[in-house]
Amino acid sequence: MLLIHCPYCVDTLPELEFAYAGEAHIARPANPMSQSDEEWRDFLFIRSNPRGLHAERWRHIHGCGRFFNALRDTVSDKFSVTYKAGRPRPDLEKAVQVPK
Amino acid sequence: MTHFSALSLLKNALTGNKNWTEQWPDAQPKKEYDVIIVGAGGHGLGAAYYLAKEHGITNVAVIEKGWLGGGNTGRNTTIIRSNYLYDESAKLYDHALDLWDNLSTELNYNIMYSKRGVMMLAHNVHDVQSFQRHIHSNRLNGVDNRWLSTAEAKAFCPPLNVSPDARYPVMGAALQMRAGTARHDAVAWGYARAAAKRGVDIIQNCPVISIRRAADGSVDGVETAKGFIRAKKVAVSAAGHTSVIMQSAGVKMPLESYPLQALVSEPIKPVFPCVVMSNTVHAYISQSDKGELVIGSGTDQYVSYSQRGGLPLIEHTVAAICEVFPIFNRMRMLRKWGGIVDVTPDRSAILGKTPVKGLYVNCGWGTGGFKATPGAAHLLAWTVAKDEPHKLNAPFTLERFTTGRLIDEAAAAAVAH
Ligand SMILES: Cc1cc2nc3c(=O)[nH]c(=O)nc-3n(C[C@H](O)[C@H](O)[C@H](O)COP(=O)(O)OP(=O)(O)OC[C@H]3O[C@@H](n4cnc5c(N)ncnc54)[C@H](O)[C@@H]3O)c2cc1C
Ligand SMILES: [Zn+2]
Numbered sequence: 001m002l003l004i005h006c007p008y009c010v011d012t013l014p015e016l017e018f019a020y021a022g023e024a025h026i027a028r029p030a031n032p033m034s035q036s037d038e039e040w041r042d043f044l045f046i047r048s049n050p051r052g053l054h055a056e057r058w059r060h061i062h063g064c065g066r067f068f069n070a071l072r073d074t075v076s077d078k079f080s081v082t083y084k085a086g087r088p089r090p091d092l093e094k095a096v097q098v099p100k
Numbered sequence: 101m102t103h104f105s106a107l108s109l110l111k112n113a114l115t116g117n118k119n120w121t122e123q124w125p126d127a128q129p130k131k132e133y134d135v136i137i138v139g140a141g142g143h144g145l146g147a148a149y150y151l152a153k154e155h156g157i158t159n160v161a162v163i164e165k166g167w168l169g170g171g172n173t174g175r176n177t178t179i180i181r182s183n184y185l186y187d188e189s190a191k192l193y194d195h196a197l198d199l200w201d202n203l204s205t206e207l208n209y210n211i212m213y214s215k216r217g218v219m220m221l222a223h224n225v226h227d228v229q230s231f232q233r234h235i236h237s238n239r240l241n242g243v244d245n246r247w248l249s250t251a252e253a254k255a256f257c258p259p260l261n262v263s264p265d266a267r268y269p270v271m272g273a274a275l276q277m278r279a280g281t282a283r284h285d286a287v288a289w290g291y292a293r294a295a296a297k298r299g300v301d302i303i304q305n306c307p308v309i310s311i312r313r314a315a316d317g318s319v320d321g322v323e324t325a326k327g328f329i330r331a332k333k334v335a336v337s338a339a340g341h342t343s344v345i346m347q348s349a350g351v352k353m354p355l356e357s358y359p360l361q362a363l364v365s366e367p368i369k370p371v372f373p374c375v376v377m378s379n380t381v382h383a384y385i386s387q388s389d390k391g392e393l394v395i396g397s398g399t400d401q402y403v404s405y406s407q408r409g410g411l412p413l414i415e416h417t418v419a420a421i422c423e424v425f426p427i428f429n430r431m432r433m434l435r436k437w438g439g440i441v442d443v444t445p446d447r448s449a450i451l452g453k454t455p456v457k458g459l460y461v462n463c464g465w466g467t468g469g470f471k472a473t474p475g476a477a478h479l480l481a482w483t484v485a486k487d488e489p490h491k492l493n494a495p496f497t498l499e500r501f502t503t504g505r506l507i508d509e510a511a512a513a514a515v516a517h
Contacts, residue, residue: 001410023356023403037503040502041354041501042352044445044501045354045445045501046353047353047354048352049343049357050344051405054403072402074403074406075406076406
């Protein structure tokens with residue numbers, strides 16, 4: 001079971017309290033009317049799906065109820081960091097060794 | 101290699117089974133092939149077989165990072181059925197069912213296809229309506245699927261708990277009689293053997309690191325752990341790892357990779373006559389010929405390449421099984437495992453050409469592509485050989501995510517194998 005740190009509750013809690021909510025930092029287009037079909041495709045459907053560090057949203061559904069973001073390694077499933085929604089993605093790439 | 105027959109069995113039995121030859125040679129890569137297939141799962145091996153058999157293209161390599169059949173082909177719960185809602189899917193999966201029918205004879209390899217019937221349980225009004233809609237739509241497509249009352253469901257599968265105060269009451273079920281199971285490893289081995297016999301090289305323990313493109317943008321070959329191998333046509337059939345490989349050719353995919361888990365019990369005498377699926381409570385069960393109960397669950401919630409998955413999901417699945425089949429609640433489970441499944445936004449596969457000349461992709465089969473194995477393989481071979489899709493896979497393009505012409509089995513079924 002994953003142990004996940006909620007940055008609002010400042011507590012590390014079992015996965016069962018949380019709901020995964022997809023890749024993070026995919027911003028809704030500011031001006032939907034001017035989007036091309038390709039831009040809509042990228043926004044709606046294309047996902048980075050990396051083997052390595054993944055920025056993703058989680059929601060503390062059985063706790064504070066709030067959304068936050070996390071960087072997690074998709075090979076080891078280990079979390080590197082969780083951070084509040086609205087914050088930019090922390091630049092860990094240089095610091096963290098990504099196993100291949 | 102030896103042709104399997106009653107006579108060859110007898111002959112080898114009399115000589116102490118010491119004279120069987122290897123089923124396929126362990127090939128080392130040549131410098132160049134006409135076609136390279138990335139991934140030796142059932143789909144990739146089958147595609148190589150059909151390329152050789154139906155299109156006369158035998159200078160083919162199937163390149164596998166681990167051992168053949170070690171991906172989802174060897175990890176799945178082997179449910180085979182074709183009662184999908186939309187016309188495109190029903191035709192595609194029914195094409196596969198037609199091929200399953202004769203596959204053991206065709207490959208001279210017993211793949212143990214058993215048409216024991218797949219029964220899908222309805223636990224609430226929504227399930228009843230949705231399954232009946234599937235049944236009507238299937239009938240229009242000539243796909244076998246029928247409605248069973250609660251009593252009929254119980255008669256078809258005696259271990260089922262149909263008590264009205266059950267936690268998951270059974271309000272009826274949809275039954276496809278042509279559906280069933282097959283021996284997953286045998287499918288990979290049978291295709292591998294039949295493809296190798298026709299001259300295909302099967303190269304194991306050789307990860308494809310990236311796809312190399314020529315100056316004009318078309319495919320030039322693949323970089324592998326055993327060096328560069330040239331080919332003007334490359335077909336990627338790598339299930340959960342497709343995004344990573346396609347990325348190396350500059351193609352971003354509408355895919356996410358999730359762990360999907362399964363488990364088996366200790367072996368017991370035959371007690372379970374069919375396959376039962378319960379999409380609502382996420383539990384899928386059948387009994388193997390060895391006697392083990394084979395139990396499948398839903399995907400874990402987060403993307404991962406770990407081939408592991410979390411225990412909470414197993415607990416949830418087993419709890420559901422014990423509610424629906426209380427007879428099993430003191431059984432011991434022997435082992436559990438996970439595979440990495442590639443899920444598309446509409447839960448339909450992608451099988452066709454890509455924006456890169458000479459690059460083809462077969463992926464997005466997610467939690468339910470074992471049943472499609474012969475069909476997908478056959479259509480991938482066609483698409484690669486003719487450089488255009490067969491009419492059955494023509495709707496399953498990558499472009500549908502740009503045009504919006506989705507085949508939305510996700511909305512139709514929520515989740516299903
Ligand atoms: C637990 C579980 C239960 C399932 N239950 C069912 C079911 O009941 N019914 C059903 O129809 N489907 C089921 N599925 C789905 C089904 O297993 C798959 O859709 C199907 O087997 C896919 O076949 P494939 O040949 O495309 O993929 P795979 O068998 O996964 O083959 C892909 C191959 O590509 C190789 N590969 C990956 N990356 C590289 C690389 N870089 N270089 C070289 N090789 C590479 C992999 O090692 C792998 O062997 C289940 C899946 C799982 C995990
Ligand atoms: Zn919280």
